[in-house]
Amino acid sequence: MSRVAVFGAGYVGLVTAACFADLGHEVVIADILPERIAALRAGEVPIYEPGLGGLLEQNRERLSYTLEVAEAVDGAEFLYVAVGTPPTYSGDADLSAVWTVVDSLAGATDPAVVVMKSTVPVGTGVKVRHRLDARGLQHIGYASNPEFTAEGTAVRDFQQPDRIVIGAFADADADAVAALHVGIDAPIVRADVASAEMIKLAANAALMTRISFINEIANVCEATGADVVRVAEGVGLDRRIGPSFLRAGIGYGGSCFPKDSLALKQLAANSGYHFQLLNAVIEVNELQKRRVIGKLQQRLGSLRGRRIALLGLAFKPNTDDIREAPSLVLAGRLVAEGADVRAWDPVARIDDVHGVRQVETIDEALAEIDAAVLVTEWPALHEVDWRLAASKAKAEEPVFVDGRNMLDPKLMRESGWAYEAIGRAAQ
Numbered sequence: 315m316s317r318v319a320v321f322g323a324g325y326v327g328l329v330t331a332a333c334f335a336d337l338g339h340e341v342v343i344a345d346i347l348p349e350r351i352a353a354l355r356a357g358e359v360p361i362y363e364p365g366l367g368g369l370l371e372q373n374r375e376r377l378s379y380t381l382e383v384a385e386a387v388d389g390a391e392f393l394y395v396a397v398g399t400p401p402t403y404s405g406d407a408d409l410s411a412v413w414t415v416v417d418s419l420a421g422a423t424d425p426a427v428v429v430m431k432s433t434v435p436v437g438t439g440v441k442v443r444h445r446l447d448a449r450g451l452q453h454i455g456y457a458s459n460p461e462f463t464a465e466g467t468a469v470r471d472f473q474q475p476d477r478i479v480i481g482a483f484a485d486a487d488a489d490a491v492a493a494l495h496v497g498i499d500a501p502i503v504r505a506d507v508a509s510a511e512m513i514k515l516a517a518n519a520a521l522m523t524r525i526s527f528i529n530e531i532a533n534v535c536e537a538t539g540a541d542v543v544r545v546a547e548g549v550g551l552d553r554r555i556g557p558s559f560l561r562a563g564i565g566y567g568g569s570c571f572p573k574d575s576l577a578l579k580q581l582a583a584n585s586g587y588h589f590q591l592l593n594a595v596i597e598v599n600e601l602q603k604r605r606v607i608g609k610l611q612q613r614l615g616s617l618r619g620r621r622i623a624l625l626g627l628a629f630k631p632n633t634d635d636i637r638e639a640p641s642l643v644l645a646g647r648l649v650a651e652g653a654d655v656r657a658w659d660p661v662a663r664i665d666d667v668h669g670v671r672q673v674e675t676i677d678e679a680l681a682e683i684d685a686a687v688l689v690t691e692w693p694a695l696h697e698v699d700w701r702l703a704a705s706k707a708k709a710e711e712p713v714f715v716d717g718r719n720m721l722d723p724k725l726m727r728e729s730g731w732a733y734e735a736i737g738r739a740a741q
């Protein structure tokens with residue numbers, strides 16, 4: 315069994331740490347936020363991720379938490395980097411947290427491998443290698459081991475991945491990282507460091523492309539009377555295409571897709587290439603979020619003074635993450651149009667959008683409304699008595715925009731809602 319240090323106690327770092335501990339490794343997690351480390355030491359999980367709390371608890375004796383780099387590095391054979399890489403104003407990935415970690419290793423005397431879990435631009439590994447070498451840290455290896463887990467299912471995704479990607483400069487380092495994963499049954503893709511970095515960016519870009527593709531198909535369905543749900547089913551059963559990521563909706567969000575698409579676009583542009591397809595994917599996604607406003611205006615005219623419920627705020631169900639969530643754009647646009655916005659989510663908070671009132675229950679959100687927008691497909695929305703909810707609305711026939719095609723159109727219309735979905739005929 316190995317000793318692993320994980321830098322970054324966020325969505326990726328905590329899941330990585332918990333899963334490695336569950337494989338039997340001894341794991342120390344380092345972060346710079348004292349409150350985060352204190353919470354973890356007290357047995358609290360600072361993020362919402364199903365299964366994570368239980369796994370941390372079960373493996374408590376193999377997990378420790380620290381604010382001290384030296385304590386994390388001491389005796390560690392692997393130095394996992396799982397810090398954030400948010401976008402800068404230019405759209406490039408901000409690697410300052412990565413560099414802080416790399417620079418903090420200056421005193422590391424024992425051999426170890428720095429393993430990059432954070433999503434970074436192609437070329438980062440080479441730069442880290444140079445920086446380590448310049449500091450006389452030739453005994454520290456480097457590997458890229460990008461993460462493909464999705465929030466909400468991250469623990470399962472880590473334990474049962476489609477593949478494990480490992481890129482390293484030295485075969486011995488790649489072998490060591492592969493050995494660390496013994497116990498996980500998945501194909502291992504060995505690549506050079508640049509290709510491993512690109513696999514992560516390309517995989518995200520492929521998923522985003524499918525989302526924007528089906529959303530554009532949905533928009534054409536709306537204009538032509540076809541139903542995108544049936545279309546996606548028929549298209550997805552083609553084995554060459556497959557059914558995943560063919561759900562039309564109000565666009566992708568989250569902490570990864572938007573920033574990683576920008577980072578790849580910038581990476582291409584910085585290398586002299588204009589990535590036309592990716593630019594279109596990004597633009598389609600931006601427009602998709604705003605189409606909801608058009609749908610509401612078509613039904614209600616001006617939105618000034620209209621009370622509108624936003625159902626779901628997280629960028630997807632089973633997470634409290636609202637980074638780049640479509641709800642933020644929607645809430646901002648609705649407030650700008652003068653609407654009175656009531657927002658509900660079981661775990662996510664939207665305190666940042668001025669003028670939005672967050673309520674605790676779905677009932678409160680739906681009281682006395684003119685319209686509701688289903689933004690995140692939380693299972694609790696299946697439990698709502700929609701007929702009763704419609705009877706409590708201000709409008710006689712309240713408008714319902716189902717931004718995720720979650721509910722049954724016929725039932726919703728029979729329940730008294732002027733129901734609209736994405737890419738499905740209005741009646």
Ligand SMILES: NC(=O)c1ccc[n+]([C@@H]2O[C@H](COP(=O)([O-])OP(=O)(O)OC[C@H]3O[C@@H](n4cnc5c(N)ncnc54)[C@H](O)[C@@H]3O)[C@@H](O)[C@H]2O)c1
Pocket residue numbers: 321322323324325326327344345346347350396397398399411414415431432433434461462463464465569570
């Ligand atoms: N969130 C996901 O589902 C996901 C999936 C795949 C890849 N990724 C990538 O993984 C990386 C981490 O993402 P995340 O969502 O876990 O981020 P996050 O913001 O949830 O967590 C990052 C953590 O790193 C800590 N940190 C910052 N600087 C540090 C330092 N110098 N030393 C130690 N800790 C430090 C922060 O305090 C924070 O707790 C990003 O590059 C992201 O693109 C994320």
